[in-house]
Amino acid sequence: MPELPEVETVARGLRAALPGRRIVSVRLGKMDFIEDPSALQHHLPGRRIEGVRRHGKFLLLDFERPDQKARSFSMLIHLGMTGNVVVCAPEAPIAPHTHVFLALDDGREVRYTDIRRFGRIRIVSDGSREAALSQLGVDPLEASEQEFAQRLGSRRARIKALLLDQRVLRGMGNIYTDESLWRARIHPKRLGTSLQHEELRRLYRAVRDVLRQAIQFRGSSVSDYLDAEGRRGEFQRLHRVYQREGKRCFRCGATVRRAIVAGRGTHYCPCCQRAPRVRRRVGHRKRLPR
DNA sequence: CTTACGGCCTGGGTGC
DNA sequence: TGCACCCAGGCCGTAA
Numbered sequence A: 001m002p003e004l005p006e007v008e009t010v011a012r013g014l015r016a017a018l019p020g021r022r023i024v025s026v027r028l029g030k031m032d033f034i035e036d037p038s039a040l041q042h043h044l045p046g047r048r049i050e051g052v053r054r055h056g057k058f059l060l061l062d063f064e065r066p067d068q069k070a071r072s073f074s075m076l077i078h079l080g081m082t083g084n085v086v087v088c089a090p091e092a093p094i095a096p097h098t099h100v101f102l103a104l105d106d107g108r109e110v111r112y113t114d115i116r117r118f119g120r121i122r123i124v125s126d127g128s129r130e131a132a133l134s135q136l137g138v139d140p141l142e143a144s145e146q147e148f149a150q151r152l153g154s155r156r157a158r159i160k161a162l163l164l165d166q167r168v169l170r171g172m173g174n175i176y177t178d179e180s181l182w183r184a185r186i187h188p189k190r191l192g193t194s195l196q197h198e199e200l201r202r203l204y205r206a207v208r209d210v211l212r213q214a215i216q217f218r219g220s221s222v223s224d225y226l227d228a229e230g231r232r233g234e235f236q237r238l239h240r241v242y243q244r245e246g247k248r249c250f251r252c253g254a255t256v257r258r259a260i261v262a263g264r265g266t267h268y269c270p271c272c273q274r275a276p277r278v279r280r281r282v283g284h285r286k287r288l289p290r
Numbered sequence B: 001c002t003t004a005c006g007g008c009c010t011g012g013g014t015g016c
Numbered sequence C: 001t002g003c004a005c006c007c008a009g010g011c012c013g014t015a016a
Helices: A004-017 A037-043 A126-133 A145-153 A159-164 A174-184 A197-216
Strands: A023-028 A049-055 A058-063 A073-078 A083-088 A098-104 A109-114 A120-125 A257-261 A264-268
Touching: A004 A049, A004 A058, A004 A083, A004 A197, A023 A037, A037 A120, A073 A083, A073 A126, A120 A126, A145 A159, A145 A197, A159 A174, A159 A264, A174 A197, A174 A264
Parallel strands: none
Antiparallel strands: A023 A098, A049 A058, A058 A073, A073 A120, A083 A109, A098 A109, A257 A264
């Protein structure tokens, strides 16, 4: 499941291979996850890649303008759950579910593989790029503690839902949300507004520590995530709760639980992460039968 | 406006 | 062996 650390790892790998390269040709397999497949065929061949960026969980390939009149554009890639971008030799064996092939002028090839095709690819021009990116919240690694606390502490939704909301913070997914909340000792069902200054401070630090450490370990390979060089990440070895239901909490030895919070499988320690008082819906209590 | 929730996309894994 | 079903994560529409 590519989240911020995995996408960052892929972006770094692509940054080592792509800037300065020109795309020679485009070949597509299934294309229902591509917003406008003909736009790829139209715009990419002959164009030179200027840079590679990550924005939240999005990968951006920025293309050079060939002349003053031409408009600049970017290729926006969201890896979804099982998306994967690799740069390899054209004779390398083709992984199943590979649907995009971009031939490069150095003889190599960019390939996009996506088992479930929950990923998305689109071409965005100058204007639509800013429109698309401005929908997203702050990068947790760029936000100040004040900004982080302000964004999360002012909302009445569950903290798990807020951390996952890409309009609040960009880049967090299920793994790093559960891991951060465990490290900050905050229950996923707590409401943003219920968090004390001290808890928000712990959460800020936890989120940043987890993300930075995960980037150092090249991300988590839980199912089939591989980076741009086709290597697995290693951060799954450092997971403290994610997919550890029934095992012992690393901190207190209690049994890690799994529950559905914000519609997501959620892993937490019931001992270290104290549940908020049960909220009962006002006006929905059944009268006792007489 | 804010929040909660169900459904959709697809295919691998599981269990009968 | 085959097959029905569950589930993953992001996102969108709808309801309260």
